[in-house]
Amino acid sequence: MKFTLSWLKDHLETDATLDQIGEALTSIGLEVEEIIDPASKLTGFITGHVLTAEKHPDADRLKLCTVSTGTETLQIVCGAPNARAGLKVALALPGCVIPVSGDVLKKGKVRGQESQAMMCSTRELCLGEDHDGIIELPEDTPVGVPLASVLSIDPVIDISVTPNRADCLGVRGIARDLAAFGIGTLKADPLTEGSVAGQFESPVKVVRRLPDGKDAACPLFVGRLIRGVKNGESPQWLKDRLVAVGLRPISALVDITNYVTVGWNRPLHVFDADKLTGTVIVKMATPGTELACLNDKTYTLEDWMVTIADEAGDLSVGGVVGGSASGCTEETVNVFVEAALFDPLLIAATGRKLTAESDAKHRFERGVDPESPLWGMELATRLILDLCGGTPSAVEVAGAVPDWKRTITLRPERVKKLVGIDVAPEKMVTLLTGLGCTATLADGVITAVAPSWRGDLTEEHDLVEEVARLNGYDNLVTLPLPRPSMPTPVLTAKQKTIRLLTRTLAARGMNETVTWSFMSSDKVAAFGGGQDSLKLANPISSDLDSMRPSILPNLIDATVRNAARGFADVALFEVGPQFHGGNPGDQKQMVTGLRAGKSGPRHWDTKQRPVDALDARADALAVLKAAGVNVESLQVSTDAPAYYHPGRSGCLRLGRDVLATFGDLHPRVARDFGVKGALAGFEVFLDALPQPKTKGGKTASKARSLLKASPFQPLERDFAFVVDSTVAADALTRAAKGADKALITDASVFDVYEGEHMPAGKKSVALWVLLQPTDHTLTDDELDAVSKKIVSAIEKATGGVLRG
C-alpha cells in the first residue's frame, strides 16, 4: 500500500517528521517496506540563475553559460536545448552526488572550456523521466537557496498491510491508526459528511435480482447519475498523487475512482450512462458471458459470480473489474457512479477463478466499510462536481447496509493475563476510542462498539490485541519462561536414534544431504511410485510433480549432478520421508544412502575398486547397529526390490520384518538416470526398527548384564567345505555358530574359491571358528568332539563336504 506524505497529511494533523512517521507505522504493525524521499538525495543542490548562454566556441550542440549562485558567477558548459539566459535552474555544485548515477560531480573541462557546475534535468535528480532538457524553475524562484526547498517533493511511503487490516488499505485509515497511537490528530473529513442534494430523480434505476439466499453477494448498491460532466485530464495534483502510488492517470472520472479507492478504501465504478440500456441490475452472471474488461482482458463469467448488468446484458465483474463497453471515455457526458458492497469470499473466489487482480478486488475480498457505499457516493459526487462539473441526480439505493454493530465486552484484567502488561482501564478506553470504537468503562468492564470499518474486531481478544498494539510492543515485559530446575531428556527413543545414526553415517564418511520430497513422475515408476494419489495437482514444475516413493532416485540424480561437476565418487545419505499414498500418514521415515563410483581415490597401496553391494550392506548394518538392533540375529534374504541388481542385492530381516534393503542398483536404473559408474545403495525403514524395551511405561534399567570374562585363552580352528555355488556364505557361519552355542563365540569366512580346481557349480568356502572355553582348557578329545559337531552342522545345513 503506497501513499504520499502530503496525502497522509490531508487526513492527519501532525508535526512528526517523515522518519518518526515511518517508525510509528512499523510500531503499530503497518510495516514500512520503503520510504522514497527524493529530497534526501538533493543535499548540496541549490537554485541558480542563468545570466548568459552562448554557443560553445568549439561545439555546435553545446552552450557556454554563466550562472549565478547568488554569491558568485560560475561558467557551465551545458548540452540542454532549453538552456537560455534568464532561466532559473537546478544547480549541482562540485561535490554533489548526482542521484541517477551516484557519481560525485567534479569541475572539468568540456571541449576546452571549464565547466564549474552542472544544471540538472528531472531524470538526473530522480524526480521524473524527463531528460530532454534541464529543469525550468518558476521565474520567481529565489537564487542560491537549497533546491529541495523550492521543489514540491512529496515523499512516498510503502507499507505492507496484513490481511486483517482492511481499513488500512486507505490513507484515511492509516491516518486514524497513527492518530490513535499518538502521532497527531485525525482531521475532519467534510467530503464524506452530509449529502449532496440530488437535482432530479435518476432515470437509471437499480434493482437487485439475486437468487434466494444469495442476498449477501451484493447487499447494497448505491448509484447516482451525474449529467453534463466534462471528462478530461485530471488536475496536476491528482495525477501526481496517482503516479506517486504507481497508478496511471486516465481521465478525471476514472482517476477520481482510483483516488477514492486509495484515499478512503472505497472502490467505485463509473459507467458511461449513455451506454447503458434501461435499468441497472445486480445479479448472478449469465454463464458463458465473454466480457472484455478495462484491464484489456476478457473473462468468461460463471453463474456463481456477481455481475452488474443492464437490460442488454452483463456489464462488469462485480467488485473485480469493469467492462470496457460501458466504461467512461473522454467523451463521456453523463456518468453513472456505482458504490457497492460485495461478499468478500465471493470476490476472493471470483478473482481466483478468473485469475484477475485489481485494487477493488484486493479491498473487497478483505472487507470494506459497510457504510462506505453511502458516504462514498457523496464523496465521489463532490469530487466529480468539483473536477468535471455536472448535475447530480438523487441517489438510487438497492439493498441496505448490513447490520455491522457488535458490542464487545473487554475485561481489563485479560490484558494483564494474556499480554503481561499493566494498562489502566481508562487508557484502554482512550486507545479504543482513538480507533473509532464507542467505548465506556463501567463496573470495571469496558463495553465497546467497534466502528463499521473494523470488521476484524469481533471479540474480546481482538480488543486485547488493539490495546497491546497501541500501548506499544516496545512496552512488553521480558520474562524468562519458568522451567524445570534440572533439564530432563526430551527426545523420544526414536528421535534420539535418528540423531545417532545420522552421525554414524557421517562418521562412515558419508555426506548428509536434503532433497525435495517430490520428484519427476517420469522417474518414480521404477521405484514403485507414480500413482495418481501421489501426484501434485499444482506442481511448481513438471520435474517436481510426484511425491517420492523412495529417496534413492533423488540421490541418484544428485550423483549425476555431482558427476557433471567432476565429482563422480560420492557417498550421500538422507534422513526423511518417502510416500506410498496421498493421505496424512501415508509416509515412511527412511534413512537412505547411496555410494557412487569408486571406493576411493587412486592410491599407491590401496586398490581402487567400484563400490558394491557389500559397501551398502555395511552402511545398512552400521545404521541398524547404531539403532540398537542386534545385527547378529539379522538374516540376509535375496529378495530386494526390482530397482536393485537381482543378483547383487538383499534384504536384512529380523524374523519376518524387513529392516533394510541394499545392493547394487539395477543397471537399467543407472542407464535411465544417465549414470556411468557403479551405484550401491541402501534403505533402512526406521518405522520397522524394534522399539527399545520398556517396563510399565518406564525405560528398562540401564544396568548392563554382568561380564563373564573367561580366564582361558580362546582357540581358533579353520575348516574348508565344498558346497554348491548357490549356497550363501551366511549359511555356513550360521550353522557353525549354532553347533555349540556355549563354546563357539564367533565364526567368519576368510576364503572363497570358485574356478578350475573346483567342479562346475561348486565352490570352496573356508571359515575360522572361535572357541572360548569357560572353565578349563579344552582337551584334545573335546576339541575333536566340537570340530565334529561343527562339520556335521554345516554339512547338514548346506549339503557341503569337508575338504580333506
Next chain:
Amino acid sequence: MDTLEALRAELLEAVNAAADADALEAVRIAALGKKGRITDLMKTLGQMDPDQRRTFGQAVNTVKDELSALLDARKATFAEAALNAKLASERIDVSLPVRPERDGTLHPISQTYDEVVAIFGQMGFAVAEGPDIEDDFHNFTALNFPPGHPAREMHDTFFLQEQEGGVRHLLRTHTSPVQIRTMLSQKPPIRVIIPGRTYRCDSDMTHTPMFHQIEGLVIDKATHMGHLKGCLKEFVESYFEVSNVTVRFRPSFFPFTEPSAEVDIGCSRKGGELRIGAREDGCEDWLEILGCGMVHPNVLKACGLDPEEYQGFAFGMGLERIAMLKYGIPDLRTFFDSDVRWLKHYGFGPHDVPSLTGGLTR
C-alpha cells in the same frame, strides 16, 4: 705365567679382530668351548698342588672373565649393528599418502536442528512431529483460516489430486498443523517444538518449494506474551552465542495467534559483515527472524481447550534462515542441491554434537 699372559693377549686380540658375529662365535668356541684353550687350561688344574692350583686358577679365571666380558660387549655391538642394518633396510617413505578415508558431514539443517533442540530442550520443550501430507482441517481450518479467506492464498499451497468425494489433501504449508495434532492428543501443560519439512508453491532467489520450519508451542494457564518475549530472547542469545541481543516485537497478523508479532533482532551490517547483538553494542539495524503470538482462542477451541482456562504462545521460524544467518550461507537454494563441495564446506563433522554445556559450535 708368561704363557697365560701371552694366551690372554692372543685371545683378546682375536676377539677384537673378529669381523662379524660368526667370527666372534668361532673365537668364543676356540677359547671357551668344550675343547677351547681356556677350558683346556682349566682342565690342568686338577694335577696341580693346592697352592699352585689356587694361584693359577685365579689367574685363569681372571682371563676367562675378562675374555667373556669382551665377547659379550663385542656380541652386543654386532647385534646392534645388525639391528641397525635391518631397520635401515625396513625404511619406508612416511610422507606417502595414508590409506584413504572419507570425511563425512552432517547437513547444516541437521546440525541446526540439534542446536535448536539443545536450547529448547533445556527449557523443557519436547519435539513433536506430524505428517507432510495434511488435510485442510489441520493445516488451515483448525488454525483459524476460514475457508475462502485471503490469508490462505498467502500460503501458495501445493495440493494433491482430488480424491473421490472431493477431498483434497495438501502438503503442509507450515509446521503449525502439528500444534493442532499435539493439542488434540495430549493435555496441557504442553511445551513442544515442531521441526519439519514445509512446502509452498514458490520458487525464486529467496524461496524454494520445500523448506524447513521450526515451530514452538506452549500451553498452560499462565504463560503470557512477556514470557514469549523472554523465551525468544533467550533462544536468540543462546543460538547466536551472543550474551545480549536486542529483541523487537512488531504487531503483525497470523490467523492462529492474537496478539501476533514479527520479531526483529538487533544487528549490524558494517563492513559487509552481519553481526547480531544489542543496540547498545552498535547493532542498530534490524533483522526479521520469526513470527509469533498468543495462541488464538479459536485454535484452542478447535482443540477442545477452553480459552478462559488455557492460554499460551506459538512461534515459528525458518531453519534454513537461521542457519544462513549464523553460518553465513548466502543462498537458500544451495541447501537442496546436494553439491558435495557445498556439503563438505558448510556441513558439520559427525562428532560436533551441540550442547549447552559443551557449546553449540566449535
